[in-house]
Amino acid sequence: MNAVERTPLQEQRRGLAITAFTFTLWGLVPVYWHLLKAVPSQQIIAHRIIWSTVLVVAWLLISNGTGWWKQIAAQPRALPTLALSSLAIAFNWGLYIWAINAGHVIETSLGYFINPLVSVVLGVVVLKERLRGLQWLAVACAALGVTWLTVDAGTPPWIALGLACSFGLYGLLRKMISVDPVAGLGIESLYLFLPAIGFALWSEAGHGGGFFGGWGWPNDLLLILGGAVTALPLIGFAYGVKRIPLSLVGILQYIAPSLGLLLGVFFFREPFDSAKAIGFAAIWVGLLLFVSDSVYRSRKIPR
DSSP, X not given: OOHHHHSOHHHHHHHHHHHHHHHHHHHHHHHHHHTTTTSOHHHHHHHHHHHHHHHHHHHHHHHHTTHHHHHHHTSTTHHHHHHHHHHHHHHHXXXXXXXXXXXXXXXXXXXXXXXXXXXXHHHHHTSOOOOOHHHHHHHHHHHHHHHHHHHHHTSOOHHHHHHHHHHHHHHHHHHTSOOOHHHHHHHHHHHHHHHHXXXXXXXXXXXXXXXXXXXXXXXXXXXXXXXXXXXXXXXXXXXHHTTSOHHHHHHHTTHHHHHHHHIIXXXXXXXXXXXXXXXXHHHHHHHHHHHHHHHHHHHHSOO
């Protein structure tokens, strides 16, 4: 009997609701970062790191004292691996915020549609995992879609590829160590905290606007709340995924980029012509094949 079967039905339903709500929040978050378009992207990412660190570390200290730190420090590979993963997630966050405020919301959604298939390729190349025939077909469809979008635009979708590869690398690094998701985020946040607060204070001293007061109190408040926008969904995700099957998580994760695409087309009014629709369609076919294969295989595993 696995962990999911031992979980009461009420807990499964709660986990499903929280996980779905978490992905919905991630899908709608471009609107939040767009409200901060008057603030330079580097400042937004610095504040995002600072305030999410305060919230995550406070949560860990309240819920588990210093036990979370001791558990991770006891693993020789954990701390250096988390240092690398902190760089990957910082790059991902920075590129994502810059892309939203530069008018590339649709391409950010493309990045997170591609991400699961990038993770599959990294698993094959780095971890020597083996793919089944349908999974290879899924990767081929996604590659065809990206190639089509590249030919149509005359240049590769660098933003989408940067987001997909950086988050895929982040997932790979986190897979290589066994740590609690929120505790791991706490360590990553601590690695990034001093550079982030140092940059914010340097900007304040040198340019009169880096920590507070440079963009008005509404933006200051949004910057502080950006820590909650970052940390709370991650905590909710960590709670939810322990209570529902991983195959269901794999399906729910497409809520976020789907909402991002809809926001890009209907809220931000970015162009989305038939050529882009063809490229996205090829990627969606790949995702459908991938998810179908995962669900089919999960149902075949004996209980």
